[in-house]
Amino acid sequence: MRISFIGSGRVATHLAKVLSKQHQIVQIYSRNIAHAEKLAQLVNAEAIVNDQKLVADIDLLIIAVSDQSISQVIQAVGRYLENVLIVHTSGSTNLDVLTQYHAKSGVFYPLQTFSVEHEIAWGNTPLFVEAAFTDDQDILTQLANSLSNRVYQYSSEQRxxxxxxxxxxxxxxxxxxxxxxxxxxxxxxxxxxxxxxxxxxxxxxxxxxxxxxxxxxxxxxxxxxxxxxxxxxxxxxxxxxxxxxxxxxxxxxxxxx
Amino acid sequence: MRISFIGSGRVATHLAKVLSKQHQIVQIYSRNIAHAEKLAQLVNAEAIVNDQKLVADIDLLIIAVSDQSISQVIQAVGRYLENVLIVHTSGSTNLDVLTQYHAKSGVFYPLQTFSVEHEIAWGNTPLFVEAAFTDDQDILTQLANSLSNRVYQYSSEQRxxxxxxxxxxxxxxxxxxxxxxxxxxxxxxxxxxxxxxxxxxxxxxxxxxxxxxxxxxxxxxxxxxxxxxxxxxxxxxxxxxxxxxxxxxxxxxxxxx
CATH class of the missing domain: 1.10.1040.20 (ProC-like, C-terminal domain)
Known part of the structure; x- marks a missing residue:
């Protein structure tokens, strides 16, 4: 899969690192160019600071930003990435925060605590996926299965x-x-x-x-x-x-x- | 060493079990005969419910009862076990709760959480010893070293x-x-x-x-x-x-x- 990230914090970093082993990380967007470049270098991707430079020929865009910024981000990028599956990684944000601005949406939530210094044992980290469309749900489930043997399809309320x-x-x-x-x-x-x-x-x-x-x-x-x-x-x-x-x-x- | 216990709760049980591998557990005293017998059987000792039946030809008496009962226990048994080293196992009880009634006193405090169902990894459990007399401190340190490689001589205040x-x-x-x-x-x-x-x-x-x-x-x-x-x-x-x-x-x- 071709995957881009919005965000360069701890969740984005840990997730991009592990996904880069099996998938191509295309772009890392962050408002802070130093942060974007640091992570982009790590996973062999392009760093961008202008969200309008996000390329559309990807399979998945992962929004890994603070919960309160998710809505703003999807409003900014959803419209020109109409055919791209876009997910957030938040436990406490309802799927509809995305779907009200972008139909092809989902959630990819790792139930784990992410610190800078500490490697994540992905194999037994529970991953919770949710999507607006069944085929997207299947794609996310498959992606999650490639990381962990504990993958669950949970509703926003259970999450x-x-x-x-x-x-x-x-x-x-x-x-x-x-x-x-x-x-x-x-x-x-x-x-x-x-x-x-x-x-x-x-x-x-x-x-x-x-x-x-x-x-x-x-x-x-x-x-x-x-x-x-x-x-x-x-x-x-x-x-x-x-x-x-x-x-x-x-x-x-x-x-x- | 010949060691007796007052108490048959979780600390007494875990401690008597591990000490019985290298030492002779002589008597287990508990007000509740069923509890005393259960532990005594486990460590091949005699169960008693009358504290005046505690024999004096032992090297160590371990009081492992609730903190608020320690004073009462030492007042009851200290006088006719004058030459026996008596210790409590409490983190929050000062050594002088014993020494005011019994000179040859000490503390043997394992910093661990004791549950009925769960085996203790004694080897890396920190043990804190304290005694009124230097030679008793040496005896307790030696005993603690036989259980754990993390033994410390701590004052009551540090404990x-x-x-x-x-x-x-x-x-x-x-x-x-x-x-x-x-x-x-x-x-x-x-x-x-x-x-x-x-x-x-x-x-x-x-x-x-x-x-x-x-x-x-x-x-x-x-x-x-x-x-x-x-x-x-x-x-x-x-x-x-x-x-x-x-x-x-x-x-x-x-x-x-």
Whole structure:
């Protein structure tokens, strides 16, 4: 397939890199020429900063920009790429944000966290595809199958709920690591001591219901420890962490299903 | 070494099991005879429910009970086990909770999360030892070295800060998984789709500062998505999750170091 990208951020970079192994990446558009050129060089494509220079003889255009820019992008490029299948890569953006301006639209959503420094294990990354037309859905499914053995045809609504869950499972758990690091950093204790605990906690949850795996003072109802921990955060003038500690402990104790 | 246990919960069970490979477990005391017998059978020890039946010809007594019971336990058994080294296994309990009733005291704290179903990788579990007397500290260090290659001599204060950090890194991240599961469960979407994301998030943080690895709508300042997610939780009548979503997103956006 001949594939072009709008965007040169983390999702575009990781996706272009892996797709370039089996497909031809034709153009990389970014408003920032340095970013466009950096990624274009990596995947042997042409860098462009003018979206009217996007060529139409491609099979797929992947829009990998921030969620709030998708609508603006499709309005700008959809009209002169009428016969090109155009997809976005967003978990929380409905397909109709594209279809209202461009009929031949779809979604190609990788449920993964993309950081600059870290390689993605594409083989087991769940990919969610959706398209306005059945034959496009087939094309996207085939493309997804070439990257991962976990490909799903999901509606925008299902994808939305997955993305919300991903914020809890990924963004918020990472923030918990961040807060843990702040706690030990302030006492000159090495954060890496917590690595085995972090990995064990994550591994366990792939084998058991997290509710059943919950440990710690909150689920034990150990009020002495809960109070002591809150006092420690108070003494360190970390009212922000104290509030979060209190709210999450309460959630653990009263958690509904 | 000849070792007895007070307690038959998760920490006692995992610790007695691994120690029984190299040492003799003599007695298991628990108020609940069924629990005592279950563990005693596993490690070929005697089960007792009367703490006055604890024999004194042992090298180590490990108190692995809830934090708030440690003081009561040492008051009950310390006096007639005067020459026995007695340790607790708690991250958040000061050594002096033991020493005020029993001179020959110490701490043997494994920084790990113990669940019933899940085997512990002892070899890289950090173990923290502390003792009132130098020779006892040496004995505990040697014992810890026989289990793990990550043994540290930490003060009660350092241990306390580690334990508080562990609540954030382990208990709270697990609760984030739990909340994620609640979100997808309510839409009949399979929680296991999130496993690669959970594992990738945990793995990344062992190689990079979690702050640098933070992804998601909050760190991007994507107010559209943040508002949409909160409205979704509101529509599902999950005010509890909405509050937590809001507070953690704010923390990510304004997080201090």
């Amino acid at each position: 939305l709920s997955l993305h919300l869950a991903a914020v809890f499972a990924c963004n918020f758990s990472n923030y918990c690591y961040d807060m843990a690091k702040q706690v030990v950093d302030s006492k000159q204790v090495d954060f890496s001591l917590l690595y085995p605990l972090i990995l064990e906690t994550a591994n366990k949850v792939t084998q058991n219901d997290p509710r059943a795996m919950q440990t710690g003072p909150a689920i034990r109802g150990d009020l002495n420890i809960l109070n002591m921990h809150e006092k420690m955060l108070e003494a360190d003038e970390r009212e922000d962490l104290k509030k979060i500690y209190h709210m999450l402990s309460q959630g653990i104790q009263t958690g509904q299903h | 306390l800060s580690l334990h508080l950090a562990a609540v954030f890194a382990c208990n709270f991240s697990n609760y984030c998984y739990d909340m994620a599961k609640q979100v997808v469960d309510s839409k009949q979407v399979d929680f296991s789709l999130l496993y690669p994301l959970i594992l990738e998030t945990a793995n990344k943080v062992t190689q990079n500062d979690p702050r640098a690895m933070q992804t998601g709508p909050a760190i991007r300042g994507d107010l559209n998505i943040l508002n949409m997610h909160e409205k979704m939780l509101e529509a599902d009548e999950r005010e509890d999750l909405k509050k937590i979503y809001h507070m953690l997103s704010q923390g990510i956006q304004t997080g201090q170091h």
